[in-house]
Amino acid sequence: MSIPGHSHTAAERFMRYVQIDTQSDPTSPSQPSTEKQKDLSRILVQELQQLGITDAELDEHGYVYATIPATTDKDVPVLCFCSHVDTAPDCSGAGVKPILHRAYDGSDIILPDDTSVVITTTEHPYLKERIGDDIITASGKTLLGADDKAGVAIIMDLAAHLVAHKEIKHGKIRILFTPDEEIGRGVAAVDMKKLDAHYGYTLDGGERGHLEGETFSADAATVTFNGISAHPGYAKGKMVHAIKVAGAFVDMLPKDEWCPEVTEGMQGFVHPVAIQGGLEQATVQFIVRDFDTAKLAEHEARLKGIAENAVGMFPGSSMTFVVKEQYRNMKEVLDTCPQVMDHAAAAYERAGISPQRMSIRGGTDGSRLSFMGLPCPNIFTGEMGIHSKQEYVSVQDMEKAVEILVHLARIWEEKA
Template sequence: MINKQHITERFIKYVMIDTESDPNNPAFPSTEKQWDLARLLEKELKAIGMQEVDLDENCYLMATLPSNLDYEVPTIGFVSHIDTSPDFTGANVKPRIVEDYQGNDIILNEEKRIILSPDDFDDLLQYKGQTLITTDGTTLLGADDKAGITEIVSAMEFLINNPSIKHGRIRICFTPDEEVGKGAHLFDVDKFGAEWAYTMDGSQIGELEYENFNAASAKVTINGKIVHPGYAKGKMINSMLIASEFINALPQDEVPEKTSDYEGFFHLHDIKGDVEQTVLEYIIRDHNFDLFEKRKYLMQKVAFDFNERLGKDLIHVEIKNQYFNMKEKIEPVLHIVDIAEEVMKDKGIKPLIKPIRGGTDGSQLSFKGLPCPNIFAGGHNFHGRFEYVPVESMVKATEVIVGIAQKVAEKYA
């Protein structure tokens, strides 16, 4: 049996270490504090009996659980990321434990009147009677992806302590900077040496995903001209007003808060500006590659049309691809998804096979030659103060890892 209390204590230990990444720093890792958790994990993996524990100069931590079989089976892997999102502070996390949750409002912070309520997040009602770990309302929690790390370490420890459970060679890796899109950039697939892997980076219990968005970032720079407002007629160009027009020229219903399932979007996530210059930061997402390309083209066309109408080259759009839909790389080896699905059913978990409205290290790793579907880690409301994770979901995810190891040994016997 997976020890629930042990899972809880391990997870809390990890989330109290600040590992927030920085999208504006090109270094690996993008923040020095990611090393704090990486070094702790390095020591812990050695202590539980993992082999070939290696923390490289870029903060990628790999380790091996050797096979205990007398026949050959494929080497498989499990991957999670060390960093937490820069969207919300991960410093001074103070996790709260809510035992035997009964579907009520949870007061995260009485002083600031911050409440986690099923009126706003009805998924809470799935977890009546369970133990929830929440924030105190002032930080994110870090279940994305310290829940995944907890589950992988706990599963490896369980297999080491229970040698009667048969399994092949298993490789694990904890990566830096996934939240800023770089988690797989320096991942050495050959060194990892697995035929396929699974990222433990999904949300609610049962999620099993092998499709994700095609993704790009877009930086829209709008240049204006400042002159004294009393003498501005025919001279001033207010970049903020042009920016407002640009924003409204994109499809108003194709935004995250109005889309779901396979629907793509334009997401404006940052604005900085004054009269002289305004910069808009967007992400562009679509599951369909052709529609993804059309979205990038549309943004460039809107800028071109504005410049034509204004008679000046005021708007510049810089678009960078981030990752692509891993579906095309997974479908030829769909049996690796089938294995995870079978294990979930064996464990009494209803598989939720659906597209990821986002990306994981697995999407980039799949294109680097390591097919890598995504499995639930259990958390909800990632990247913000309302993040929470049911402990029972982390226990189940740990059981799924163990079950996949067993299933591969059985199928290739």
């Protein structure tokens, strides 16, 4: 028990929440992309209302908004704690069967519904640090959904604790649960006026102690190649095959640098994520990532040059190159209000944890929220092995995150 006098509910909530299929769909134009995400959101609203949070609501876009009222007369900045309800399209989230492995002993975890799926400390070295913890996994057929239902459960546990302990001094706290984070549309329709918060924290990180205040900056690039159609029986000297142009282009991409397979740390990359087409037209879609926003344009110019070289190999072909902004490195915003990270670091220390300020080789809802006026770093939940059947989470990590949020709310009140 990480908070004296508090019976944690995070694990129990989590094991219920993951059984609800909330997978998002990148091919859907609707908001949210799948209606089934609201199945969990409706439950969350009901549970918040049962706690006594009377303004909890689910809007038509799939967002849950709720308020934990202030318990102080001080003018404290309004905080927002945010997590997403959807799970990744990469792996099935239907029929999740969570398994609680009490007092994990460090041995391989063989998942019963597919014994070929084994979670080992070799592949997951963080598990060595969690020996003795209670570990939750799926059963081998699905992902678990710790990303980010661990965050949802942590915030719900926090709400239960603060509502029950009004002697804890804190300012107004807003709760935001979002859909579609996994497909990059997590805050696309969030009502910032309704949210009405000054600073935020997403609960969507991994290892205990990690405090993430920097993400990639991200663009999407679409390269479309145009060929010339002709009857294949009479195509000599006439046909230009768009698929072959696209194939040549993909083959020209670097294989020993500039791609996710060989980059790490602060290195950026350019990554093809989809290819489709036919004789007359073929399209290759990319994600472009770098911590230095200015370098995105350099990556895109290089990619466009490779595409132009491919077109030059096939006389008569042509191409278009379109770039769309996705999100930006939240550090650019957080650097203007260092107290947001500093208060979080202080909360970690009060919980007996040395904060490790980290960079995310990806993005969070906080990336976009930061540029929408809500500076928003990311706090750990213990979610590991995400987007896979080997996903797992430590119950004690979730409980420690709840403790940190209690300290964080107190610190903002004390500093006001």
